[in-house]
Amino acid sequence: MTAWYASLQTKLILSFLILIVVISGLTFGYTYNETKNALKESTQDELANIAGIMATQVDGDVVAALEPGDEGTQEYLALVEGLRVMRSSRPDLDTSYIMTVPLNGTVTFLVDDTWGDDVPGEVNDSVWIGDAYEDAELEAIGAAVESPSTSSEFYTDKWGTFLSGYAPIKNAENRTVAVLGVDMLATKVMQRQDFIGSTIYLIMAISALLAALIVGAFSRTIIRDIKKLNATATAVSMGNTDVMVDVERNDEIGELAGSFSRMVTSLKIMMMDRD
């Protein structure tokens, strides 16, 4: 009796499983990477579009007139409320804000839609008019003076790691007076990427399992017939010619069974003649 680990069935299933895992792994790696990049690009486009749409809803003349200390004014509060309402329609967005156009490599904040959310005694991160935006993505913000743009990669500032979209805010004379920004937390983008990764992984795991089951079932019939042939050969080798080859297949094993059957039949005839 052949040990299970040395049997053809085990070897066949293992070989196919290894083959499937290798092919799946390579396909997974390639597909996941491509999908991840495509997802990031589509998120960037989405952010640029959202920023572009939001920017058209902001009154550029009101923004241009903002001065430090205006935070409590009706105009400022209306801008904050407007940004909050627009942002709330997209729960995956973290914040939206308005900045000055970059000047001498510096950007300052004008409106922050989290303004007024600060809780006394806690770490408060809303900004005030005129606060400098350190670690700003100057290149992307500068590009947004002309048309909507996005971060080329995830970037980190003191509020976290984000992917952002930027768009110009124009005044009545169609001149860019400020830039609107919307942030999506990197974790949100990564969650999307991870979801795709998990889905691909799940599909591949199911495929590998199905393939293993099919190979298992297929090899089982082969092994069953080889075992029958082996049992017949063993019986004949022990002097028992009163056996028949009970294997009916249309493949090479069937041909082997046919040859073996002819051999046994001839042996029987010759032994009968000798008797």
Place this chain on the structure above:
Amino acid sequence: MSGFSEQVLELSVPYLGPAAKKFLERQTTSHMDGLSFDQLQKGHLPELGKWVEISAGLLIDKAKAKQLADKIRALA
């Protein structure tokens, strides 16, 4: 060897192997009044078919034995 003997032998080898001629010889001499297999004629084929079906059925699968017998009978 007659033409019929050759045809019957050709049909039988795939079923009975290289000892087919010995088997057929035994059938004709034992069951057909000592007829030599080499002298087989068209009129002997139905009788030979009958004995092949019976005797080969003891050596190989009965369905296959019948299949061979039918082929032999069809030569007549």
